[in-house]
Amino acid sequence: MAAILLAWPLVHLAALLLVPAQAKPLSFAFLILAPLAAALACGLRARRRRNADGWIALALAMLLWASGMTVNMCADLLLADAGPITGLSILFYVLYGVPLTFLVASPARDPWPARLVDGLLAAALGWIFWVHTFTFATITDASAEGVLNLRLMFDIQNLFVLLFALVRHRASTDPQRRALFGTLALFAGAYLLVAGYINHFQMEADFGQLPDVLIGLPFLLLAWLALRPAPSSLERRRASSPRFSLLVHAGSPLMLPLTLLAVSGPLISRAPGLAVGGFIAALLGYGLRNILVQMRSFDERDRLTRLSRIDALTGLANRRQFDETLLAEWNRARRSGTPIALALIDIDHFKQLNDGLGHPVGDARLRSVAEALAATATRGGDLVARYGGEEFAAILPGIDANIAADLAERMRRDIAGLGLASPAPGGIVTVSIGLAALVPDAASEPAELLAMADSALYGAKRSGRNAVMQWQVEAPAIPAPGPRPLRGAA
Template sequence: MSASAPETAAEHGAIIAGRADAVAARLALALPLVFLPAHAAVALTASNPIGAATLLCETLAAFIAALACGWRAQGSGNRERLGWLVIAVAMLCWSAGVGWQLLGALTPAGASGTGAISMLLFVLYGVPLVFLLASPNGDPWPARMVDAALALVLGLLFGAFIFSFVQLSGVSDAAGELTLSLMFDIQNIFIALFALIRYRASTNEQEQRFFGALSAFAGAYMLGAGYYNHFVEEQAGALVSLIVGAPFILLAVLALRRPGRTRALPKRGMFARVVHTGSPLILPVSMLILSAALVPSRPALAIAGCVAATLGYGLRAMLVQLHGMGERDRLAQLSQIDALTGLPNRRQFDEALRRELMRARRSGQGLALLMIDIDHFKLLNDTLGHQAGDERLRDVAGILQSCAARATDVIARYGGEEFAAILPGASPAEAMAVAEAMRAAVEERALASPGPGERVTVSIGAARLTEIEADTGQRLMERADAALYDSKRAGRNRVTAAWPVGEAARSVSA
């Protein structure tokens, strides 16, 4: 019963998640069928198309979108979760901005400062979205923190530019109102355009769905807000508020819908790489443009914006480069390590042998090589299975590594059940002592094996340089291999040494 409990809990969790998705899917169908007609009814019966009733509907629409995005974040992976949460924050800012307008509409004389606060919240609405577009998911988190800080500074610069001609009571003249509308048009076009670019450059289906939802919302909002900002006073139709609120319901529907079937995405190659690499430039370039616009009215702030853009992007580039160097070092290390045993692999062994040969020639000292083979390993694999064989390989690797007393000794997995040990500067006696210690340690560990003696043993062949100036790694390995085969022919579980003429005689120990 205890073994099946985790499976039952997992199945129960999957059932709950499936039910939640089903409820969300039904809610996604109900929202446009219920909320939009209700919003339209309010707009048709309201005496003022931009009065309190319609502002309340717009506030609720953005708040519903925020809730839907927050719900989607809970059922998403780590990278996608952050994106949905950031969109939810943007929706809350927009909802609060309209909420302040609603407060002003409900106050007989209009609450002091509500127009300026609404403008500030509308500016802050764009900050999280710009961060999403400019900060690729795969970048290291310190770089993304810099992106977040730059996005916030960009929002503050944008706000400073707007408040250079917007008073606490609102926009005082037609020219200022037109400039304000154009500024928000630029922000909306910017978000919609780059959301579409990120959608087209998506490298996986989850990312494509996410940016597809964002680009659909941003495009609809851009059109609706543009119409509202430029034509509502000239053609104050009753349903104009619905045009602004509908994109938020669209976003809520896209966030609540069930994910479709998984399908392969076409490879986008260079385009995706260019977008990924170039997206972080959005923030500093935008900051430099806004800083230039602020020079006539606020030169000190403009200089600060330029400095922040330059230093911020420089810091980000440094963090990404450091992360990339770390990843390259990690991959280089992994490419030289045997994944099963954790020992150096054949590639690193070959490099170490070449390096130690050159060092031996410079110093005139000797170089010993041990070739080590697990006895009857094929029988062990066939009888106990490959999983047991892998465990024995790991055990033997650990034993051999523990017998290498000097920091310069290199113990590597040469291939299959065969290991190798490079012993720089070792004399014949020292090399034999290490080899015998390895053989005895493996035997004493008494690892279960179907072979003779019912325990794992190793055979070892030892060789040293014959002529330091002329010898090659290949010749050294051939002599060590020959000594290893002599150990096996002599009955296994022994050390055989092939020493050069003039050194200690060929020796065998069992």
């Protein structure tokens, strides 16, 4: 592939020198095929599915540039009066910068609705930029000053892409993303130099002459960069600090609205309606984009908050959520003078189950027990949590000891009724439950309730397991002589 790309400009040069009579159509063919080859190379790179959107944007830009050259060819070779469609070719050359601008200004990690807004802003920028070029010069009648301004506008567009590609490359922490922006920076730099030379020093030269060979070089460079197996030095360069990366990620969306405002401003005197439309698009677009990104941030924050409070295996509340809820319910019960109950539930012989059937089966049994417990404690204030390992806990606010005992017995009975196979004695999964209930006073702490329930659980296991034991005290909290067995088969 490298040999073909290196030979390309030599073949182009040979065609111009050896077949001068057909130099113009042959040169057009080379100038159209070069960006098409670059588009194909970028499309092949996109098939690797790493940063595919960026490589597709590059391919689209190449196709737009090739379309502009195709219009140039048709106007030059087929039409006697090229004026009416020459503006179309300039439109394609302007639109060529739209996907590149979108690529450098729209962070890939942002939600797709926000990136859609970026795409619309980039399209609006391309349209206004095109209109802007014709405030300096028309196709059929251009002053020297207008032509100079037209060239400068294209220089600004090319320089914009190069500078921000370098910034995005420098800020990228992902090597694949850095490879994408490194490729874009190398291409944009080469294109800026070649386009600047052609536009400023060879503008009067017709197609079919030696400068045409230079025009294809940036596209051949892009094709090689997209297809090469080894990374370039730009891609291997160490990424910048995370703070700089975050700054660029946060500031990149400002590129489009600010550039749109800058391009719309000079149009106020010549096309006030279009200028006002550009201002409105920039302000509303950026505002809408911020709303969409903030909504995504809020959703992500809520999701992370939920995950930080949920046990990943069972889907129940985790220990952190349990501790916070127990403290909140304890304080509420203390203020209102209402009882609060706590049940600690432990799967019997769980180590034997894990060793005999394996950890995947053990995990499945944990999930089944968790579902049964959650299906039993269904009141609005109840909370079932995974307390640790094979142990669960249920906070039962606002119920007295007798009702809590009935609920705990129902938990024990429902789990035994599942008939989950286990190598433990009895052949099925069972649980032991320790229960404590009290009305907290001003001097008591949740740790007292936990200690009582834990002591009751120890008593249930010592009595033969598959049982519920309760430690009940009345307010003010006075320790009872010890755990009292309730019901359950050994």
